[in-house]
Amino acid sequence: MQDYIDFAAKNGVLLLKSGACQFCGANTKRGIHECLEIFNFGFGEIDFSKKENHMYKFLMVDAHTLQHPEIHGRWNNHFHLSRLHLILKHDVKWSYRHSPMLSNYLKVYKIDKQNEYLIPPEVLKRGTITTTDILKNTKNASDRKALIFEWATEVHRTWHSSHHVAETIAKEFLNRNKSLNELI
Numbered sequence: 298m299q300d301y302i303d304f305a306a307k308n309g310v311l312l313l314k315s316g317a318c319q320f321c322g323a324n325t326k327r328g329i330h331e332c333l334e335i336f337n338f339g340f341g342e343i344d345f346s347k348k349e350n351h352m353y354k355f356l357m358v359d360a361h362t363l364q365h366p367e368i369h370g371r372w373n374n375h376f377h378l379s380r381l382h383l384i385l386k387h388d389v390k391w392s393y394r395h396s397p398m399l400s401n402y403l404k405v406y407k408i409d410k411q412n413e414y415l416i417p418p419e420v421l422k423r424g425t426i427t428t429t430d431i432l433k434n435t436k437n438a439s440d441r442k443a444l445i446f447e448w449a450t451e452v453h454r455t456w457h458s459s460h461h462v463a464e465t466i467a468k469e470f471l472n473r474n475k476s477l478n479e480l481i
């Protein structure tokens with residue numbers, strides 16, 4: 298996925314080729330490029346084909362995206378912060394079929410919110426846990442899952458100035474889908 302290079306260019310951000318990740322501070326040698334490789338590799342150890350592990354996939358995708366908003370489209374912030382909010386604050390047991398439901402609701406939501414931008418926390422202030430910590434500081438699947446949960450919780454916290462937006466989206470999303478009686 299080379300889209301991230303295009304998104305960075307569109308956002309006027311120069312991607313550094315060496316050193317620590319310029320966005321999250323991960324202890325890399327090739328910056329964001331290596332940070333993304335580690336993330337895309339999926340850290341190993343965790344069997345994501347098992348349903349009970351799907352949650353960790355959502356948490357890591359949300360955490361990584363929100364630590365690196367400069368390499369994504371702006372509405373991705375709404376999606377990933379709201380999903381994280383639904384999982385962490387509303388105890389929703391997220392599954393793969395819920396993601397398109399949230400995307401569909403956001404399509405409706407954004408019609409009247411074209412000027413709504415979520416302002417990310419400053420670079421390097423989006424949580425202290427990064428991809429390299431998860432890869433290097435954990436030994437087995439259980440450790441990795443625990444650290445991914447902490448990572449997502451920390452990143453969510455750093456986006457506190459946008460929590461009111463995530464809460465509004467989460468409440469209306471739950472309200473619209475309560476007849477399904479399956480999200481909580």
Ligand SMILES: [Zn+2]
Nearest residue numbers: 318321323332
């Ligand atoms: Zn990074």
